[in-house]
Amino acid sequence: MGKINASLEGALVSINGVLTPPEEAVISIFDRGFLYGDSIYEVTLTYDGTPFLLKDHLDRLWRSAQGIGLEISWSRQKLREFIYDGLNKVDYDRAYIRIIITRGGGDIGLDPSLSEGQNLIIIFRELKPYPQKWYDEGVSLIVTEVVRTPKKSMDPNIKSGNYLNNVMALKQAKEAGAYDAIMLNHKGQVTESTSANIWMVLGDSYITPPLDAGLLGGITRQRLLEIGTSAGLKVKEENFTADTLRIAQEVFITSSTREILPITKIDGQPVGDGKPGTYTKKLHQLYKNKIKETIEEERKLNSGK
Amino acid sequence: MGKINASLEGALVSINGVLTPPEEAVISIFDRGFLYGDSIYEVTLTYDGTPFLLKDHLDRLWRSAQGIGLEISWSRQKLREFIYDGLNKVDYDRAYIRIIITRGGGDIGLDPSLSEGQNLIIIFRELKPYPQKWYDEGVSLIVTEVVRTPKKSMDPNIKSGNYLNNVMALKQAKEAGAYDAIMLNHKGQVTESTSANIWMVLGDSYITPPLDAGLLGGITRQRLLEIGTSAGLKVKEENFTADTLRIAQEVFITSSTREILPITKIDGQPVGDGKPGTYTKKLHQLYKNKIKETIEEERKLNSGK
Numbered sequence: 001m002g003k004i005n006a007s008l009e010g011a012l013v014s015i016n017g018v019l020t021p022p023e024e025a026v027i028s029i030f031d032r033g034f035l036y037g038d039s040i041y042e043v044t045l046t047y048d049g050t051p052f053l054l055k056d057h058l059d060r061l062w063r064s065a066q067g068i069g070l071e072i073s074w075s076r077q078k079l080r081e082f083i084y085d086g087l088n089k090v091d092y093d094r095a096y097i098r099i100i101i102t103r104g105g106g107d108i109g110l111d112p113s114l115s116e117g118q119n120l121i122i123i124f125r126e127l128k129p130y131p132q133k134w135y136d137e138g139v140s141l142i143v144t145e146v147v148r149t150p151k152k153s154m155d156p157n158i159k160s161g162n163y164l165n166n167v168m169a170l171k172q173a174k175e176a177g178a179y180d181a182i183m184l185n186h187k188g189q190v191t192e193s194t195s196a197n198i199w200m201v202l203g204d205s206y207i208t209p210p211l212d213a214g215l216l217g218g219i220t221r222q223r224l225l226e227i228g229t230s231a232g233l234k235v236k237e238e239n240f241t242a243d244t245l246r247i248a249q250e251v252f253i254t255s256s257t258r259e260i261l262p263i264t265k266i267d268g269q270p271v272g273d274g275k276p277g278t279y280t281k282k283l284h285q286l287y288k289n290k291i292k293e294t295i296e297e298e299r300k301l302n303s304g305k
Numbered sequence: 306m307g308k309i310n311a312s313l314e315g316a317l318v319s320i321n322g323v324l325t326p327p328e329e330a331v332i333s334i335f336d337r338g339f340l341y342g343d344s345i346y347e348v349t350l351t352y353d354g355t356p357f358l359l360k361d362h363l364d365r366l367w368r369s370a371q372g373i374g375l376e377i378s379w380s381r382q383k384l385r386e387f388i389y390d391g392l393n394k395v396d397y398d399r400a401y402i403r404i405i406i407t408r409g410g411g412d413i414g415l416d417p418s419l420s421e422g423q424n425l426i427i428i429f430r431e432l433k434p435y436p437q438k439w440y441d442e443g444v445s446l447i448v449t450e451v452v453r454t455p456k457k458s459m460d461p462n463i464k465s466g467n468y469l470n471n472v473m474a475l476k477q478a479k480e481a482g483a484y485d486a487i488m489l490n491h492k493g494q495v496t497e498s499t500s501a502n503i504w505m506v507l508g509d510s511y512i513t514p515p516l517d518a519g520l521l522g523g524i525t526r527q528r529l530l531e532i533g534t535s536a537g538l539k540v541k542e543e544n545f546t547a548d549t550l551r552i553a554q555e556v557f558i559t560s561s562t563r564e565i566l567p568i569t570k571i572d573g574q575p576v577g578d579g580k581p582g583t584y585t586k587k588l589h590q591l592y593k594n595k596i597k598e599t600i601e602e603e604r605k606l607n608s609g610k
Binding site: 025110113 | 308310339340343471
């Protein structure tokens with residue numbers, strides 16, 4: 001267990017509030033998070049050391065918990081404290097923060113009532129900038145035949161420790177030399193990529209699938225719906241198929257860590273003229289402005305405490 | 306991490322071949338088995354200290370590995386050695402053996418190629434006898450609305466570390482005071498319970514759903530299909546709905562650890578006359594005879610080595 005990947009050097013892990021170096025950050029193999037993926041998680045980040053939209057991420061963590069019938073053993077305040085404890089010990093410009101809550105250990109068995117206490121893991125690591133080339137030239141997607149897990153089986157809007165569906169889809173994308181995969185639902189509608197929401201520009205509209213399609217309600221996605229509407233852009237939630245996506249003028253994906261990433265190829269064919277488009281850039285600029293504003297507000301709130 | 310459930314006292318864990326007491330059996334929180342459920346597993350057992358159908362379980366482990374695109378880093382021979390190493394250190398009459406292989410650790414990310422080496426965990430614990438009452442009186446099931454994960458999303462025939470679908474179904478059963486839940490596929494066909502295969506007796510036939518319904522190809526299930534056929538019984542694989550199950554004369558579930566367990570109630574209503582039936586008992590007796598035979602054969606094979 002002693003070895004750790006070089007990319008994790010300088011990482012820090014909070015285990016039930018105790019800060020631990022990454023090479024010593026371990027969990028019992030009897031933990032349900034390990035045995036069954038019986039856990040929930042969130043990924044958030046900092047800009048210049050300030051956590052971004054932490055409230056939204058904690059709200060979603062609590063919603064995921066409710067989705068798997070878990071009553072979180074810590075208060076939001078306690079979680080915030082643990083997060084700030086960690087952030088105070090690291091000096092990254094930008095931190096990636098992964099919060100995991102497992103249903104804990106106990107006797108072996110699927111029955112969740114066997115759990116004898118949850119475990120809370122918070123991973124802090126440096127969030128290095130993504131290659132500028134991705135943003136300048138866009139990245140490529142494939143449409144995978146791995147169908148996104150249906151809501152009735154395990155709602156993709158719950159961020160849980162069950163990610164093999166997405167792992168298998170991404171594996172296929174990587175083997176095809178693509179950046180990521182577009183996952184469809186059983187009706188053939190577009191849902192999301194393996195770790196981001198998807199958008200297209202058709203005419204003068206920005207369109208992203210509704211939650212009903214079976215996808216994670218991304219926090220960036222939600223903010224973009226709001227920002228777009230405020231700015232008088234036509235943003236809407238509507239179902240569409242991969243065939244429609246292929247004839248879109250522009251396509252992009254959104255996530256907390258990557259913000260807005262242009263997609264310029266789908267299954268090897270160019271999207272539009274094969275370059276990141278003006279609609280994508282415009283929305284990204286609006287989003288960047290919003291990030292600045294939000295960080296300034298959150299700083300004021302924190303310093304006022 | 307130091308505390309361990311009382312039921313795990315006397316357990317032993319092999320971590321990459323190193324035998325470890327249960328309270329020290331830990332894994333890195335960066336392991337993909339913990340982060341994503343990116344792992345496969347098997348559960349097997351011993352009768353009088355002799356592993357039962359170990360070859361079948363190893364075959365299925367390798368098939369699960371193939372299902373998630375994992376090339377297992379250990380040979381079958383090595384795995385057998387690790388299993389016998391553990392069994393030589395414990396003195397249970399009957400051992401429960403859980404073999405878990407994870408895609409291992411590395412940089413954080415869904416891409417499986419980030420893995421830097423698999424981890425192999427083998428849990429040995431005592432398999433205590435199940436309450437005789439379960440067999441004498443039967444147990445109860447509910448039909449859950451949690452739909453079994455479809456084959457196109459993550460084939461239930463792969464025994465993986467993604468079990469929240471089943472955990473949620475079992476949670477519902479437990480809350481309803483039932484023993485287990487029957488899971489249907491999206492067509493409304495019966496698939497399996499959360500951890501066992503399901504069978505019904507209709508007329509003079511034993512019927513269990515085919516693999517196509519989306520279920521785990523149980524090793525006990527497979528043996529029963531063979532034993533039943535050899536004994537001249539009418540055993541068949543056929544799709545059926547929960548409504549048909551409700552009018553069956555007898556219902557039972559099968560798994561390696563529980564063998565054949567009669568179901569005498571579904572959603573609070575009695576199955577047949579509400580008592581374990583003669584067809585169920587007959588097949589269980591045939592299975593018990595087969596276990597004896599098989600164990601004697603496996604002992605001879607082992608002593609001959």
